[in-house]
Amino acid sequence: MQTQILGLLTPLMALGFAATFAALWRAGRLKRHVLGFAIAYVLFATGYLVTHLLPGDAFYLFHTTQAFYSLGVVVFLASVCDRVGQRLHLPSFFAIYVITALVLGLAITLSDDVGPRLIIVNNGYGAMFAFGVGTLINARRRSWIDVLIIAIMAVQAADFLIRPNMTLLFEQSIPAADYQQSVYYSLIGLVLGVKSVATAMTLICATIVDWMNAVRESGERDALTGLHNRGSFEQSVRNLLPRAQTEGHPLSLVVADIDHFKQVNDIWGHQAGDLAISSFGELIANTVRGCDTAGRIGGEEFCIAVWNCENDPAHRLAERIRQAFARLEHSGVSDDVRLTASFGVATAREGETYKQLFARADEALYRAKSSGRDRVENAERVRLDDATPMPNPELIELKHAAADR
Numbered sequence: 001m002q003t004q005i006l007g008l009l010t011p012l013m014a015l016g017f018a019a020t021f022a023a024l025w026r027a028g029r030l031k032r033h034v035l036g037f038a039i040a041y042v043l044f045a046t047g048y049l050v051t052h053l054l055p056g057d058a059f060y061l062f063h064t065t066q067a068f069y070s071l072g073v074v075v076f077l078a079s080v081c082d083r084v085g086q087r088l089h090l091p092s093f094f095a096i097y098v099i100t101a102l103v104l105g106l107a108i109t110l111s112d113d114v115g116p117r118l119i120i121v122n123n124g125y126g127a128m129f130a131f132g133v134g135t136l137i138n139a140r141r142r143s144w145i146d147v148l149i150i151a152i153m154a155v156q157a158a159d160f161l162i163r164p165n166m167t168l169l170f171e172q173s174i175p176a177a178d179y180q181q182s183v184y185y186s187l188i189g190l191v192l193g194v195k196s197v198a199t200a201m202t203l204i205c206a207t208i209v210d211w212m213n214a215v216r217e218s219g220e221r222d223a224l225t226g227l228h229n230r231g232s233f234e235q236s237v238r239n240l241l242p243r244a245q246t247e248g249h250p251l252s253l254v255v256a257d258i259d260h261f262k263q264v265n266d267i268w269g270h271q272a273g274d275l276a277i278s279s280f281g282e283l284i285a286n287t288v289r290g291c292d293t294a295g296r297i298g299g300e301e302f303c304i305a306v307w308n309c310e311n312d313p314a315h316r317l318a319e320r321i322r323q324a325f326a327r328l329e330h331s332g333v334s335d336d337v338r339l340t341a342s343f344g345v346a347t348a349r350e351g352e353t354y355k356q357l358f359a360r361a362d363e364a365l366y367r368a369k370s371s372g373r374d375r376v377e378n379a380e381r382v383r384l385d386d387a388t389p390m391p392n393p394e395l396i397e398l399k400h401a402a403a404d405r
Contacts, residue, residue: 008052010193014045017200021207028211031290036079037203041196043072048192052180062104062114066121070097073125077132080153083206084139084146085291085307093128100124114179115168126160129153140243140291140307145206152202156195163191222296224274225281233295237305238354240293244307245350252314252347253361254304256284256321259340259373261300264333272332273300276339279328287321303358311347311380318343318376326374340374347380 018041025034047068054061070093078088100120107116133153139146167184168174174182220232228236237253244251258264258280265273277300284294284302293305306314326340333339344365348357360379368377 008049010189010196011045011048011052013193014041014048014196017196017204018042018045020200020204024204024207024211028214030207030211030214031083033079033082033290034207036075036082037207040072040076040079041200043068043075044196047072059108062108062117062121063101066097066101066104066124069121069125070100070128073128077128077135077153080149080203081132081135081139082290083210084136085289086135086139087289088132088135092131096124096127096131112176114174114176115172118164118168118174118184122160122164126157129157129160133157138308140240140249143209145202145209148202149206152199156199159191159195163188222281224278225285225296225302227281227285227302228293228295230295230297233293233297233303233305234354236293236295237357240305240307241348241352241354241357244348249308250310250347252306252309252311252345253357254306254314254318254321255344255358255361255365256280256302256304256318256341257298257343257365257369258300259342259369264339268332268334272330275332276300276330279330280325280341283324283328284321287317287324303361311345311378314347315345315376315378318345322374322376342368342373343376344368345376345378345380 018038021034021038021041024030025038028034047065050068051061051065054064074088074090074093077093078090081088100123104117104120107120133150136146136150136153164184167187170183174184179185220228222229227233237251240251243249258276261273261276264276277296280300280302281294281296284304288294288304288306291307292309293307295303297303304317306317309317322341322343326338328338329335330337330339342365344361344363344367346357346361346364364377364379368375371377
């Protein structure tokens with residue numbers, strides 16, 4: 001009975017951490033990755049409860065546990081990576097799961113010894129965490145908390161890959177019926193509990209740091225859209241450009257402008273215009289990644305710095321935003337009216353300054369406007385016979401200064 005009660009401590013702690021992350025997500029209106037942490041800990045708790053409560057010799061025990069743990073690891077790593085604007089390569093994780101499940105099924109069929117089963121599933125989790133570490137290393141963010149998270153994930157990978165092999169060297173064979181009374185089972189409960197606490201505390205710390213940074217940065221945000229204001233956006237991109245060139249990452253710029261916006265103000269009033277700007281800003285914020293930087297740089301003009309993004313994907317991003325905005329309904333505007341926006345895209349060249357990059361993106365936007373609006377033009381796809389003149393950068397600066405006033 002005492003062993004049964006102690007075995008419930010780890011899943012109960014995991015559920016407590018899940019509730020903590022859910023509360024932080026709701027109270028601070030934080031980003032989706034915080035909710036992802038909560039979901040992952042619920043899956044971890046469920047996986048451990050399955051292991052603890054089902055009979056040790058049940059043929060479906062390891063498959064069921066593996067399903068919950070694997071899904072929890074994927075959600076967990078996807079959330080950790082999403083926090084820094086990285087995406088997991090999900091097909092790789094699916095392949096690891098399928099291969100591990102097939103080999104596990106073979107091991108269950110051939111032997112009653114759970115040792116090979118433990119090595120198989122733990123190596124699968126270790127491979128997943130190793131992939132996650134590789135993804136995190138490519139992230140643009142490198143604060144002390146980001147380095148600590150990478151270290152924690154690396155320890156997780158090493159533990160899953162090394163611990164089962166080392167433990168089973170001492171325990172030798174473990175019959176399935178005796179699994180829950182084995183030394184290995186007692187050890188794994190302790191290790192999972194320690195890892196759960198260490199990882200959760202690190203991520204809670206990271207969440208609070210992110211929350212504090214968001215509060216501090218609120219003074220650098222545009223009040224109407226919540227995006228960076230012009231000064232904050234331009235400073236961010238000026239910092240990103242040399243880093244992108246040093247690290248060999250592409251950086252693309254998307255400039256957008258709501259079409260015929262003066263008519264919106266003239267016909268439906270400035271309140272309707274403000275609502276349209278707010279809707280456009282919200283659409284942009286919900287579309288870009290965490291590693292991208294978006295700002296409102298003029299009255300109805302917006303700009304997105306797309307990190308580690310080649311020209312074609314940046315063009316497709318602009319096209320997605322254009323199509324989504326054209327479908328939006330706007331309060332204060334006639335029901336049968338849909339607003340549109342024009343876009344210009346440019347990708348940074350070697351040694352290019354922000355002013356030069358912006359001038360090329362803005363010239364592409366100018367071509368989109370002059371070619372009929374509601375379209376995306378790309379500075380990297382200019383035809384040789386294109387006679388559209390490039391605006392003077394000084395005039396562009398004056399135009400934005402006037403818009404800010």
